[in-house]
Amino acid sequence: MLLAFLIVTITIGFVALAWSADRFVDGSSALARHLGVSSLMIGLTVVGIGTSLPEMLVSTIAALEGTPGIALGNALGSNIANVGLILGTTALVSPLIINAGILRREFPLLMIVVVATGVLLFDGALSRVDGLLLLAGMIGVLAWMAWQSRHGESADALISREIETAIPEAMPLRRAILWTAAGLVILIVSSRILVWAAVALASQLGISDLVIGLTIVAVGTSLPELAAGIASVRRGESELAVGNIMGSNVFNLLAVLGIAGAIAPFSFDMNDLARDYGIMTGFMLAIAVMGFLVGQRGRLSRWKGGLLIIAYCSYQGLLFFSQS
Numbered sequence: 347m348l349l350a351f352l353i354v355t356i357t358i359g360f361v362a363l364a365w366s367a368d369r370f371v372d373g374s375s376a377l378a379r380h381l382g383v384s385s386l387m388i389g390l391t392v393v394g395i396g397t398s399l400p401e402m403l404v405s406t407i408a409a410l411e412g413t414p415g416i417a418l419g420n421a422l423g424s425n426i427a428n429v430g431l432i433l434g435t436t437a438l439v440s441p442l443i444i445n446a447g448i449l450r451r452e453f454p455l456l457m458i459v460v461v462a463t464g465v466l467l468f469d470g471a472l473s474r475v476d477g478l479l480l481l482a483g484m485i486g487v488l489a490w491m492a493w494q495s496r497h498g499e500s501a502d503a504l505i506s507r508e509i510e511t512a513i514p515e516a517m518p519l520r521r522a523i524l525w526t527a528a529g530l531v532i533l534i535v536s537s538r539i540l541v542w543a544a545v546a547l548a549s550q551l552g553i554s555d556l557v558i559g560l561t562i563v564a565v566g567t568s569l570p571e572l573a574a575g576i577a578s579v580r581r582g583e584s585e586l587a588v589g590n591i592m593g594s595n596v597f598n599l600l601a602v603l604g605i606a607g608a609i610a611p612f613s614f615d616m617n618d619l620a621r622d623y624g625i626m627t628g629f630m631l632a633i634a635v636m637g638f639l640v641g642q643r644g645r646l647s648r649w650k651g652g653l654l655i656i657a658y659c660s661y662q663g664l665l666f667f668s669q670s
């Protein structure tokens with residue numbers, strides 16, 4: 347009975363988290379417009395961070411409440427889910443175009459962030475200094491993206507188009523304030539409920555907080571990326587789906603871990619980190635390998651999407667097998 351209650355609670359928490367994140371992004375974007383903020387800055391900050399808001403709040407609350415496994419597992423697991431599950435599922439819906447400009451520009455940045463994060467985590471702890479360094483890196487990435495959008499070559503027009511496409515429509519000031527406030531409150535409450543239910547479920551199932559963070563919590567907080575990816579292919583802009591995933595993965599490492607570490611530093615088991623960090627890195631590399639070294643260049647076909655999903659399901663099986 348308790349198990350069913352926890353599963354229902356987690357499901358409700360995910361729905362409330364996704365809904366409130368959308369409302370917060372819509373409201374705060376409109377509020378920023380009323381305050382005279384440029385579309386570029388709205389897209390880079392409010393909208394860009396928006397899809398990672400669930401991960402940010404869940405990881406921060408988990409760290410504050412002494413469950414660092416969920417905090418770390420959510421960040422790494424969301425990146426793995428973004429490529430294996432989200433990108434794979436999106437490719438099954440419609441084959442994806444991998445723009446060469448994305449791989450030349452954003453893929454090296456993603457791998458630099460992956461390596462830098464690994465260096466900071468190598469001592470088995472995420473200190474407050476580590477968190478602040480990650481947040482400084484996030485500010486640097488946003489500044490770089492802003493420069494690319496304003497001064498980049500024609501190939502970099504993808505960033506500008508992605509930003510313009512993501513910005514919500516304008517709304518009256520009163521409604522903007524309402525949605526911003528309500529969205530933030532519900533985000534915090536739903537994140538708190540989700541972390542509580544996830545910890546209780548881990549206890550009931552006899553598995554670690556880290557595994558819950560890498561599996562159930564990671565998949566649930568990655569749902570906004572799935573919605574964004576499917577929306578992109580339905581608009582005929584499948585190349586944006588790959589850019590969204592890469593951007594989200596950068597945010598997850600720099601902002602999600604950065605905020606959690608800066609607010610509530612934590613330590614973790616290095617053996618678990620080596621496994622999950624290594625698998626996450628492998629999934630990141632799979633984007634380039636499948637996009638340009640296997641089959642049609644610059645294309646993520648349905649069969650490649652299927653392989654990504656199979657790899658992701660195998661990873662999930664490995665996690666639960668390691669707990670038995």
